[in-house]
Amino acid sequence: MSPTKLDSNVPAGPIAEKWDRHRFEMKLVNPANKRKYTIIVVGTGLAGASAAASLGELGYNVLNFCIQDSPRRAHSIAAQGGINAAKNYQNDGDSVYRLFYDTVKGGDYRSREANVYRLAQLSVNIIDQCVAQGVPFARDYGGLLDNRSFGGAQVSRTFYARGQTGQQLLLGAYQSLMRQVHKGTVRLFARREMLDLVLVEGRARGIVCRNLVTGEIERYAAHAVILATGGYGTVYYLSTNAVNSNVTASWRAAKRGALFANPCFTQIHPTCIPVTGDHQSKLTLMSESLRNDGRVWVPKKKGDTRPPDQIPEDERDYYLERKYPSFGNLVPRDVASRNAKQMADEGRGVGETGLAVYLDFQDAIQRLGIDVIREKYGNLFHMYKKIADEDAYKVPMRIYPAIHYTMGGLWVDYNLMTNVPGLHVLGEANFSDHGANRLGASALMQGLADGYFVIPYTIGHYLAGSTMLKVTSEHDAFKESANCVQKNINRLLSVKGNRGIREIHRELGRIMWDNVGMSRTEQSLRTALAQIPKLRGEFWQSVSVPGTDDNLNQSLEYAGRVADYLEFAELLTLDALHRRESCGGHFREESQTADGEALRDDEHYSYVAAWEFTGVGREPVLHKEPLVFEEVHPTQRSYK
Amino acid sequence: MRLKLKIWRQAGPGTAGRLVDYAADHVSPDMSFLEMLDVVNEGLVKQGHDAIAFDSDCREGICGMCGLVVNGIPHGPDRGTTVCQLHMRRFRDGDTIVIEPWRARAFPVVKDLVVDRSALDRIITAGGYVSVNCGGAPDGNAIPIAKEVSETAMDSAACIGCGACVAACKNASAHLFMSAKISHLSLLPQGQIERYRRVVAMIEQADAEGFGSCSNEGECEAVCPKEIPISNIARMTREYFRALWVGGR
Incomplete structure (x- = not known):
């Protein structure tokens, strides 16, 4: 395929009417015919579980897969702070348009306007749906739903269930899913890992996966495939993602022709517990909601090693409040992260390594009382105590940025379909709604909007408008794909080297964090592009994958995921190199304003970069989707 | 810290299992319990031995995937804590730790410390x-x-x-x-x-x-x-x- 301009299939008309009009114009599948269609949903997080449940409710025949032992384990469960919705229950000036505006601006004008507007519209339905399922959102004394504030917004629109919002929303979706399992519309396949996408006549018609318990390579045919397999943060080894989160399903789809969009848009979350040593397997997030009441500061003096309580008020620099008076501690994540790094670079970081800043609750405790703080954030303080061995009610938390979310993902059009007909992608796994930076409490919103309210309509449109061959998993394409998968597994098992898989993954993570992390330069990116293929070569020469493929073999699973990361990392870096501008989470040192903020180059880079795979180690082909802003005029983002 | 471990190994649901001795020699008090097992596994993998199978995912105490019986107590000695949030500072140098899977008729062992829930x-x-x-x-x-x-x-x-x-x-x-x-x-x-x-x-x-x-x-x-x-x-x-x-x- 030569470079093409991608068509996003955004419907015509005023932005506020696009989705309504589109819903009317889309084709429908008659209720009696729905059960004749089989749909595969890979993943059971917020996007996957909500999609599988909703499609089951409509009467489709759904096959739902997850790598964990139960659909309830998906990593959406770990989201803490909340979910945005333009309900304006607080009467503080919120509206669908304001949520839309905040999200486009927060994404540094690199998202697709029409998708974001739809997301803001649907946000209000999500809350209603979740309340009806029995999600125990926080309420005020009058019994109505409570809200808190999150970064990048000046209104309170975030709904929450203590510090476990993701858990409660996921369990709501999981319960709806299990209800469909009970009804027989959804069949569940746990401990299965998707290892290939199967195309027949150019359409996505099924998947090949490995049964992680028996090792069997299984083939499943369908009329459409939905991926809701999350992000690729663990390419950095250390991240706030679950240890089993991976890019494999998305990457294997990309290798079958799906375009991968904006992989360099990665989000570094400002408030994580700092790294302590080499043994660490993951980093733990402290919810952004803490910035509602916590104040971020460092000592004014360089190399000040006094304990925090001995640093007097006038020798502290509340740098976010100083630099961004109107948003203060609630600036968006990319801004907060970069500033923390800047403090550490200036030698004003705190803690043993100097790679941390303080998040201080003393003022809030004095103002509101310790009980209020405990009720709001108790579980987070408890988690901090467990990990850092410090009591945040008494001493300030030490926090530092860490990889958290990936805005990039498989390219999809307005209908959430990739360039491969029939392959749809939802939630974090797609690229569409957050541009170059996601605002807090928007991931849950997007996952559920995609699953509950978008895909049930758009997949019907695809199915009703397509004439498809009758295909079973005995089709040659399935056999060919299963052979490829088996070959790859044999190859991993036959290296029999002496290097640990984790050791190589850790090394990849270090290359990525040092060179493609919070700030990137032409030189650092070229360094990474030289190191990644070398490490990939070493992996295939010297990795040790013990055991066999006929039973549960966690080393084999892990090795397959790391092997994919060793290919994907190169694409991520290449994308970062090609985008010679700073925007959102992608900060190129060469492109910054006089006061160190990200400087976009709208003239040259106002597009989605969607990459076509052409072979391992070969230059991918760049396809562009130009971004058109009819509503929100791109300006230099300011939170001052 | 140096620890002695007695870990339940079982090839599959139909086979008999037993406790096997392992040594964990370079344990830092800041490690979580599962990170300590990661280090043991890394050593095994490098030598081409089968890694000890255990479940975990989020490693921040919310997904519910991890679960080990540590010295006879599910999730180990700390109250209100999943085993992924149990830290090695809770143990002392030279301790012997016995690690077993959940045991219940309704939870058959899949392999080693992994059970079917x-x-x-x-x-x-x-x-x-x-x-x-x-x-x-x-x-x-x-x-x-x-x-x-x-x-x-x-x-x-x-x-x-x-x-x-x-x-x-x-x-x-x-x-x-x-x-x-x-x-x-x-x-x-x-x-x-x-x-x-x-x-x-x-x-x-x-x-x-x-x-x-x-x-x-x-x-x-x-x-x-x-x-x-x-x-x-x-x-x-x-x-x-x-x-x-x-x-x-």
Whole structure:
């Protein structure tokens, strides 16, 4: 395929009417015919579980897969702070348009306007749906739903269930899913890992996966495939993602022709517990909601090693409040992260390594009382105590940025379909709604909007408008794909080297964090592009994958995921190199304003970069989707 | 720190297992318990030996995937803590630690420390939900819910489904798990319509899966990483008898 301009299939008309009009114009599948269609949903997080449940409710025949032992384990469960919705229950000036505006601006004008507007519209339905399922959102004394504030917004629109919002929303979706399992519309396949996408006549018609318990390579045919397999943060080894989160399903789809969009848009979350040593397997997030009441500061003096309580008020620099008076501690994540790094670079970081800043609750405790703080954030303080061995009610938390979310993902059009007909992608796994930076409490919103309210309509449109061959998993394409998968597994098992898989993954993570992390330069990116293929070569020469493929073999699973990361990392870096501008989470040192903020180059880079795979180690082909802003005029983002 | 480990190894559900000795020589007090096992596994893998299989995912105490019996206690010695959040500073240099899988008839061993907990999913499938389709929900503020009610429901809803309650119980009962979901939904107005049908269906499913009954020992509450109280079980029992009275089917 030569470079093409991608068509996003955004419907015509005023932005506020696009989705309504589109819903009317889309084709429908008659209720009696729905059960004749089989749909595969890979993943059971917020996007996957909500999609599988909703499609089951409509009467489709759904096959739902997850790598964990139960659909309830998906990593959406770990989201803490909340979910945005333009309900304006607080009467503080919120509206669908304001949520839309905040999200486009927060994404540094690199998202697709029409998708974001739809997301803001649907946000209000999500809350209603979740309340009806029995999600125990926080309420005020009058019994109505409570809200808190999150970064990048000046209104309170975030709904929450203590510090476990993701858990409660996921369990709501999981319960709806299990209800469909009970009804027989959804069949569940746990401990299965998707290892290939199967195309027949150019359409996505099924998947090949490995049964992680028996090792069997299984083939499943369908009329459409939905991926809701999350992000690729663990390419950095250390991240706030679950240890089993991976890019494999998305990457294997990309290798079958799906375009991968904006992989360099990665989000570094400002408030994580700092790294302590080499043994660490993951980093733990402290919810952004803490910035509602916590104040971020460092000592004014360089190399000040006094304990925090001995640093007097006038020798502290509340740098976010100083630099961004109107948003203060609630600036968006990319801004907060970069500033923390800047403090550490200036030698004003705190803690043993100097790679941390303080998040201080003393003022809030004095103002509101310790009980209020405990009720709001108790579980987070408890988690901090467990990990850092410090009591945040008494001493300030030490926090530092860490990889958290990936805005990039498989390219999809307005209908959430990739360039491969029939392959749809939802939630974090797609690229569409957050541009170059996601605002807090928007991931849950997007996952559920995609699953509950978008895909049930758009997949019907695809199915009703397509004439498809009758295909079973005995089709040659399935056999060919299963052979490829088996070959790859044999190859991993036959290296029999002496290097640990984790050791190589850790090394990849270090290359990525040092060179493609919070700030990137032409030189650092070229360094990474030289190191990644070398490490990939070493992996295939010297990795040790013990055991066999006929039973549960966690080393084999892990090795397959790391092997994919060793290919994907190169694409991520290449994308970062090609985008010679700073925007959102992608900060190129060469492109910054006089006061160190990200400087976009709208003239040259106002597009989605969607990459076509052409072979391992070969230059991918760049396809562009130009971004058109009819509503929100791109300006230099300011939170001052 | 240097530790001696005795770890349960079992090739599969049909084979016999045994405790095998391992040495963990470079343990830092800041490591989590699972990171300590990662290091042991890294050593095994480099030598071409089969890694010790154990489940984990989020490693921040919320997904419920991890679960090991450490020195006889599910999730180890710390209260209100999953084993992924247990840190090695809790142990002393030279300690011997015995690590075993959850043991219950309803949780067959898959391999080593990994067990099959799909029985818990089937209990939820039997009725642990509110039957609302997507699309027709009324406004979220249409039904006010008293803050105390909502908070109590949230206390129960915090269950992570790890199965430690079953592992700790001498009867291998799933009552705490089940009662947490039943309490959560029966406290809220949304759960009222199916209140009685739900409790009967879930309890029948638990019986069919081979979980035992409750004899009020309280071991489950003691090991629950989310500290869900056994008052939930009392509530479930009341709901159950009420359901039988009104014919909850």
